[in-house]
Amino acid sequence: xxxxxxxxxxxxxxxIYTGGFLVxxxxxxxxxxxxxxxxxxxxxxVAFTVLIYALIGWLSRTLQVDAYYVAGRxxxxxxxxxxxxxxxxxxxxxxxxAGGIYFKGYGYMALLVGWTGGxxxxxxxxxxxLRKFGCYTVPDFIGTRYGGNLARFSAVIxxxxxxxxxxTAQINATGTIAxxxxxxxxxxxVYVGLASILMCSMLGGMxxxxxxxxxxxxVLIIAYLLxxxxxxxxxGAGFFPHFMLADEVARIAELEGQFGFVKNSAAxxxxxxxxxxxxxKAHSSVNxxxxxxxxxxxxxxxxxxxLPHVMMRYFTTPSVRTARRSxxxxxxxxxxxxxxxxxLATLSKLSLIDPTLPTGIIGKTIAEVQAIDWYQNWNQxxxxxxxxxxxxxxxxxxxxxxxxxxxxxxxxxxxGLPYVISGLVAAGxxxxxxxxxxxxxxxxxxxxxxxxxxxxxxxxxxxAKRLIVARVLLVLIxxxxxxxxxxxxxxxxxxxxxxxxxxxSGLFFPLVLGVWWKRANAPGAVAGMLLGLxxxxxxxxxxxxxxxxxxxxxxxxxxxxxxxVSLVSMIVVSLITAAPDAATQKMVDDVRIPxxxxxxxxx
Amino acid sequence: xxxQEQHWEKTRNLLFITLAIWFVFSIGIFLxxxxxxxxxxxxxxxxxxxxxxxQGSLAIFVILIFWFAGRQEKIDDEFGFxxxxxDQ
Numbered sequence: 095x096x097x098x099x100x101x102x103x104x105x106x107x108x109x110i111y112t113g114g115f116l117v118x119x120x121x122x123x124x125x126x127x128x129x130x131x132x133x134x135x136x137x138x139x140v141a142f143t144v145l146i147y148a149l150i151g152w153l154s155r156t157l158q159v160d161a162y163y164v165a166g167r168x169x170x171x172x173x174x175x176x177x178x179x180x181x182x183x184x185x186x187x188x189x190x191x192a193g194g195i196y197f198k199g200y201g202y203m204a205l206l207v208g209w210t211g212g213x214x215x216x217x218x219x220x221x222x223x224l225r226k227f228g229c230y231t232v233p234d235f236i237g238t239r240y241g242g243n244l245a246r247f248s249a250v251i252x253x254x255x256x257x258x259x260x261x262t263a264q265i266n267a268t269g270t271i272a273x274x275x276x277x278x279x280x281x282x283x284v285y286v287g288l289a290s291i292l293m294c295s296m297l298g299g300m301x302x303x304x305x306x307x308x309x310x311x312x313v314l315i316i317a318y319l320l321x322x323x324x325x326x327x328x329x330g331a332g333f334f335p336h337f338m339l340a341d342e343v344a345r346i347a348e349l350e351g352q353f354g355f356v357k358n359s360a361a362x363x364x365x366x367x368x369x370x371x372x373x374x375k376a377h378s379s380v381n382x383x384x385x386x387x388x389x390x391x392x393x394x395x396x397x398x399x400x401l402p403h404v405m406m407r408y409f410t411t412p413s414v415r416t417a418r419r420s421x422x423x424x425x426x427x428x429x430x431x432x433x434x435x436x437x438l439a440t441l442s443k444l445s446l447i448d449p450t451l452p453t454g455i456i457g458k459t460i461a462e463v464q465a466i467d468w469y470q471n472w473n474q475x476x477x478x479x480x481x482x483x484x485x486x487x488x489x490x491x492x493x494x495x496x497x498x499x500x501x502x503x504x505x506x507x508x509x510g511l512p513y514v515i516s517g518l519v520a521a522g523x524x525x526x527x528x529x530x531x532x533x534x535x536x537x538x539x540x541x542x543x544x545x546x547x548x549x550x551x552x553x554x555x556x557x558a559k560r561l562i563v564a565r566v567l568l569v570l571i572x573x574x575x576x577x578x579x580x581x582x583x584x585x586x587x588x589x590x591x592x593x594x595x596x597x598x599s600g601l602f603f604p605l606v607l608g609v610w611w612k613r614a615n616a617p618g619a620v621a622g623m624l625l626g627l628x629x630x631x632x633x634x635x636x637x638x639x640x641x642x643x644x645x646x647x648x649x650x651x652x653x654x655x656x657x658x659v660s661l662v663s664m665i666v667v668s669l670i671t672a673a674p675d676a677a678t679q680k681m682v683d684d685v686r687i688p689x690x691x692x693x694x695x696x697x
Numbered sequence: 698x699x700x701q702e703q704h705w706e707k708t709r710n711l712l713f714i715t716l717a718i719w720f721v722f723s724i725g726i727f728l729x730x731x732x733x734x735x736x737x738x739x740x741x742x743x744x745x746x747x748x749x750x751x752q753g754s755l756a757i758f759v760i761l762i763f764w765f766a767g768r769q770e771k772i773d774d775e776f777g778f779x780x781x782x783x784d785q
Contacts, residue, residue, distance in 0.1 A: 160735075169734045170726075199748070200730075200747065200750065203747075203750040203751060204727075204750070206750055206751060206755060207723055207727070207750055207754050207755070208723075210754070210758050210759075211722075211723035211754065211758055213718060213720070213758060213762060213775075214715065214719040214723075214758050214761055214762060214765075216718075217762045217765060217766065218711075218712050218715045218716065218719075218765055219712070222769075336752065337739070337741045339743075340739070340741055340742025340743050341742070342742070343743060343747065344742075378743075378744055378747045379734065379744070380730040380731045380734045380746055380748075384727055384728045384729075384730055384731075387727050388724050388727050388728070391723060391724065391727070392724065395723060413780050414780060415766075415770060415773075415779070415780060416769075417771060418765075418766040419763070419764075419766050420763055422759065422762040422763040422766055423759060425759050426759050429755050429756065429759050432755055433751060433752050433755055433756075436751035437751075438751075467751065587740055683701060686701075686704075686705055687701065687704065687773070687776075687778040688709070688773050688778055688779060688780050689773075689777070689778045689779060689780050
């Protein structure tokens with residue numbers, strides 16, 4: 095059959111695809127030399143890549159339940175690693191993370207440690223065991239391990255809250271990029287982004303998402319690394335930035351000492367457009383307390399190990415062994431981008447603030463900066479702003495503001511790279527946001543269609559009907575996400591961090607203890623999920639509405655409160671209620687050894 | 698002790714070792730972030746804490762997962778619990 099052949103030919107297929115993409119970049123570069131407008135190049139990059147993903151989505155259409163929910167469980171280790179990396183690295187990683195590091199330096203680098211360290215927990219505590227379980231969704235594991243519709247339903251609630259918070263941020267990111275690249279208003283661009291996301295996932299479910307995610311990973315990693323290496327060489331910082339930027343990091347520290355961090359008055363800040371920020375913290379020195387750094391890292395790590403759209407990627411590997419190795423490959427592919435983000439932040443910051451560089455703007459007169467082309471473009475997009483607060487006519491460090499998303503998207507242009515690179519970066523950001531949104535929308539709609547509709551409401555539903563329900567839900571959730579994204583309640587990075595905290599509050603301990611503690615039972619798990627989610631959310635609302643919080647736990651780390659409540663209530667309630675029956679204990683024993691049939695297949 | 702209990706005990710010990718290494722490089726060293734930053738050990742010229750957050754810890758996690766996977770496969774093989782053709 096073609097399918098079997100397709101799996102064997104994966105390296106060749108994606109090799110040709112990568113080559114084709116590189117040729118496309120070169121053609122665009124030639125077109126730029128020949129006088130093609132910047133706008134047209136941007137449109138070509140975004141439209142061409144999105145069409146390719148849609149084509150892959152259409153080719154992967156399926157009418158089989160196994161293919162729709164878990165890609166037929168035949169995705170090879172390395173390719174699943176790439177797909178997971180794309181699934182994982184969202185608009186937040188691609189567009190916003192380097193920005194966060196640019197503004198806040200060391201304190202925000204806790205995200206790098208948190209978003210990678212979590213994979214150690216995934217590999218050692220969860221992924222291989224959930225693969226052995228043989229479930230379709232994460233609530234499927236909770237529902238079967240603990241037994242009862244209430245546990246299953248609670249898991250769906252936590253999953254929906256966490257994933258939905260996350261997906262609005264991703265649709266926001268696709269909207270931002272589409273609106274900049276295609277030059278359409280944000281409110282419309284959000285729905286253009288949504289349409290592209292649905293094209294990839296609707297017809298083929300997990301199978302389509304898997305193969306588009308691999309394609310998206312290739313685009314996003316090229317789009318991230320190429321500019322980093324190029325800018326580094328151009329600035330004379332070295333051809334391999336990761337090992338050669340020590341002098342630049344030291345130079346930034348020197349300049350920061352020279353300029354100082356002047357605090358703007360509230361009245362001055364009120365004139366800055368919403369969402370823009372200036373550099374307020376030192377770049378490389380330890381400027382956060384250990385607790386602020388560690389609590390953020392801990393939340394991101396535990397959140398990683400509880401986010402269903404990541405976990406379900408490991409349901410698609412052929413075996414337990416490959417699931418385990420696949421986690422390692424995922425992290426390797428993520429590492430390639432994450433280790434480059436601080437380098438990009440360094441290069442971006444230096445090229446803007448160093449007065450001795452031709453690109454530096456600090457110390458120039460305000461009128462001079464206002465006349466720069468790229469400043470005008472990004473100012474128009476509401477992502478860049480300068481103002482002469484002290485009235486001395488020159489631009490100071492504290493008078494320059496940027497949107498977090500602009501750091502990655504605008505740096506190539508600021509550093510004077512050809513526009514083709516900016517187009518490439520836009521395509522990469524689009525790929526990152528789309529791939530994550532695909533995974534998330536699918537995680538929510540799969541949970542609703544499989545766990546709520548099929549397992550609870552209508553267990554007799556035939557395959558065709560189940561898949562129709564799944565697709566209708568997919569579209570509905572996508573639209574709901576886009577509608578909320580258009581409201582722009584919270585920035586991209588902020589919403590993503592919240593999603594991790596929600597997932598950690600409700601799911602981390604019920605998942606881990608389901609494998610590692612036989613005594614855990616259904617009432618305990620339900621208490622853990624619901625009380626964890628409720629207490630975390632209550633703490634978030636309290637802090638957001640002006641509450642002082644305690645133990646230095648902020649609105650970005652409220653998962654610590656939720657998870658602690660979840661752990662305690664789960665243990666206490668489990669111990670005061672009856673132990674799980676023998677069949678459940680046997681099920682846990684079976685999960686713990688790789689050999690034999692999956693647990694669900696034995697039932 | 699049954700074969701399965703022995704297997705689980707070894708698996709659990711491996712988990713503890715893995716989590717201990719994970720703890721050191723994700724949490725432990727950052728308790729001493731300010732002290733380490735002043736250190737004269739400067740990988741590739743970067744300040745030490747800065748280097749760990751942007752490269753060191755990340756690379757160690759990648760290696761740790763592959764090492765863990767290899768060890769776990771050995772444990773599974775030892776007790777004959779590895780998957781065979783036709784499983785799953």
